[in-house]
Amino acid sequence: MGNDETAWRLDVTDDDIRAAKRAWLDAGDHGADNDEIASRYATYRQLVVGQAQQIADNFRARRAS
Template identity: 50%
Template sequence: MITGRAHAGRMTESHVHLTDDDVRAARRAWLAAHEEDPDSGRTARLHDGYRRVVNAQAQQIADDFRARRAER
């Protein structure tokens, strides 16, 4: 899901919210491609996408934690 903050009618910051379901879907797609052809470019791209989704979700969790901690 993509959300953003509006400032005077324009988007100033966008944010992609990744869920555990997003991570699982990316993993399933990569593993299915790996079973078909482990050495294909598609498999490599899906693995890279999966890695990026995992990293982005980890960053999201860290950002949310820091924001909650700053509110105290």
Template identity: 45%
Template sequence: MPIDDDLRVEITDADVRAAKQDWLTARDSGVPGIGVDAAFWLYARLISTQAQQLAETFRAAHRRA
């Protein structure tokens, strides 16, 4: 599937760490369940997206080799 580089957003380790911290803060500070769920959803999406990016980079590197 082709990727439109104008729409691509790179997810960094710092993005994932920040989302995890937001989720843990929401969980531990008594935020209503829906807020905790939303923070966890974002954290999980960032992990998944970053994993896909790493896989694409790996595949691209091995195609050129």
């Protein structure tokens, strides 16, 4: 990863994921339309995938050093 790419990296926290999951579940519980529910789920999923990538990147970096 080049310096330009790492400058734009965001760290996804467990709190970020919990908040996104809550927003997704709340949308379904409060009668939001399917598009809104799908959008909130997509955000939640992207955060989970992003955090998994962070964990993998950190593991590889520690292993390489």
